[in-house]
Amino acid sequence: MKALIVDDEARVRKAVRLLVDWRRHGIDEEEILEAGGGKEAIRSIQENKPEIVIMDMMMDLGHGMELMAWVSEHAKALKFIVISGHDDFEFVRSAVRHGGIDYILKPIEPEAINAAVAKAVDEWRREEEERREQQQRSIRLNEFKPVYGEKLLSSLIDDPGSAESAMRRLRAEGVIPDGADTARLLLVQMDPGDAALQQRFNHDSELLRFSLINICNEFLVSERLGIAFKYWGAPMEIAILLWRAPDRAPELLAMINEGLYHTLQRKIHVGAATAGPLPGSLPAQYEEAAFGLRRRNLLQPDLYFHTLKTNAQESVADEGFQAFAGVREDWKTALLSGDRGQMASAAQRGVDVLCRSGVVTPELLESWKNDILSFRFDLLRETLGKDAESVLTLLEQEDADRKPPRVNDYTFSTFAWRDWFEGFMVRLAAEISARKSRENRTIGEIVAYVEQHYRSDLSLQDIASHFYVSREYISRKFKQEFGINFSDYLAKYRIDKAKLLMLNPNLKVQQIAEMVGIPDVKYFSKVFKKMVGVSPREYRSN
The missing domain is CATH 3.40.50.2300 (Response regulator)
Incomplete structure (x- = not known):
């Protein structure tokens, strides 16, 4: 130990x-x-x-x-x-x-x-x-498999076309009482981040879900209050159909959580819908309950019963959805600086803005995550142009190993999100810096090549082929670096060399034109006058 x-x-x-x-x-x-x-x-x-x-x-x-x-x-x-x-x-x-x-x-x-x-x-x-002892317990748990049809119960939610026939079969089998005409749907999302609980069940999610359902049904079935079942429409969800005393749902959840805590040292979060007629209201109830879970405040982990938010609460959460825009430029500045300290500070400010309203929901975290990924693509496109796609592909491959914290976990850690924010910026800054450094080396090598071979019959295509880049790339980089295109840069360089050669009175204009790579003396004179303002002879006489 x-x-x-x-x-x-x-x-x-x-x-x-x-x-x-x-x-x-x-x-x-x-x-x-x-x-x-x-x-x-x-x-x-x-x-x-x-x-x-x-x-x-x-x-x-x-x-x-x-x-x-x-x-x-x-x-x-x-x-x-x-x-x-x-x-x-x-x-x-x-x-x-x-x-x-x-x-x-x-x-x-x-x-x-x-x-x-x-x-x-x-x-x-x-x-x-x-x-x-878990393996032995799992064998005993399997003896208590439910006698009701989970698929039939699930179809009441996600298959309205067969809901009435499924309802008749469930009544005939005694799963749903004949007098139960209305019900309230409660939705449980299992905690995907509870690694310790998963370990206790040997990472068998089905066995864990089955255990949770059995504990819930200990409080439901005996008093005919309702039924908990595996919802087949989602891999980590349990549905509870409460047809007796639906208003007692919060009280019932508290009892269930006491039982779960006594057995597994865990409690569950539940999204609750408004009660409605069976089976027609269940699809809408499911959406309402799921929405309640998506809008639960992760900064209040001790609240387990979640319904539709009040207008005031919704407005706070809705304002939070725009929050990333408030740190976008801050993140951009930190990223482009390449300074690890600035990026760490920007990550902390991101967490501060995220939590500023006092409401952090799974829906808000999902929105931030999507906004951050969009920000990455926009910044890559702005800084690297057409190379953005290849860098984005590389970063997306790395994302599989450096995933952000899950948005549906029961717990929310500012430390984990700050750590992901910072790591996200550091990796992105490194890729942008490396690619820009490589680009700067390439344009520097192209300029050096031009200065060495300006006497030859150079063309944009020759340069592109020699350096294995596109003509468009060279044109764009020359425009960015020097404010002129490649042909104008080459012409200016040749004329500057010609002006130096003209200081030698023994060289004729024809010779100078050939020496700088423009053998046609008439064309040379035309280019010279355009760039200098006077003809070669006038320049020399001055």
Whole structure:
């Protein structure tokens, strides 16, 4: 078993090492790790997989609340103990909400820290035993497979054409009572980010969903209140059809969540529709319930029952959809600077704007994600022109390995989103810089080639073929770099050379024209006069 001590003060980390009787708790001293801040702690957790974390609440290199939120989202099996010099209720509340084992005030008492570590170790071992027994539990759970037709129940929602016939069969089988003419649909979206719960069920999502349905039905079926079932229209959704006392839905959810927490140490979020007639209102009820989930405020994780927002709440969320425009130029400036510090600051300002209204919803996060991807394409097109497509393809391939945080997770971590914002900008800036640097080298090489071969019969096509680029690329780059096209640049360079050669009185104009790559003396004189304002002879006489 491994333990990680997180504090930005080395003396505090050393004190914790000395105060805890590690051997008594079954932890070898070689397995005790240290981190000086939140980011370092996250890297250590990812690499070393400790079971216990003892962390400070206030640190310069990553706030303890952010670390707790990250642990709650990405390492739920881990047990953590909070140490703080502040007797702050909000800190205590956050620690409890994120699953903290204990909250200890400085100065640290040996009895308190050892009691907390013992509690954390016992809790972890108990859950580990549950994980080992999961395979045997799954066999027992399969004995309780529902007797109702999930596909028939799902068809009430997504197949209006067959809903009436499905309803008759469900009534005939006793799944839906004859007197149930109206019902209220509740929609449960399982938490895709709950890796610890998935691990407890051996990453068998079907088994996990089946377990959740059975626990829900313990509160529904016995009193004929309704039924929970697997909704076949979406892979991670459970539907609850409540035909008796639909107004008691919030109370019923609270009871279900108590049961889920007692069994799995988890609670579910539910989107609730307005009750309506069976089966005709169910498609609209589904959309309403799904909308309630999409608009749930992730900054209020302890609210589990979600309905259509009030007009005031909706206006706050709607304003948030325009929020990315407020940081777009800021991000652009930071990106084009190539400075990592500016990009980190821009990422933080992005999170601040995202959370400014006090409402962060899955719908809002999805909108931001789409806006950010559009911003990337626009910036690539603006800075790289036709090369934008190839760079975008490369970045999209990298996206598969560097995905943004999921928008439908039960928890919301500002740290995770800030980290993705910053990484997104850093990768994009690196690609733009590398491509522009490569372009600058290419145009520099083309100019050097022109200066070496200006005496030859150079053409735009010759240059393009030699450097394996398009004629259009050369024209565009010469226009960007010098304000003139390639042919004018070449002509100007030749005439400038001719003006120097004319200082030699022994050279005839015909010879000079040939020496600068314009063997036709009449054409040379015409070009010279156009660019200099006088003929070659007049220039020489002056």
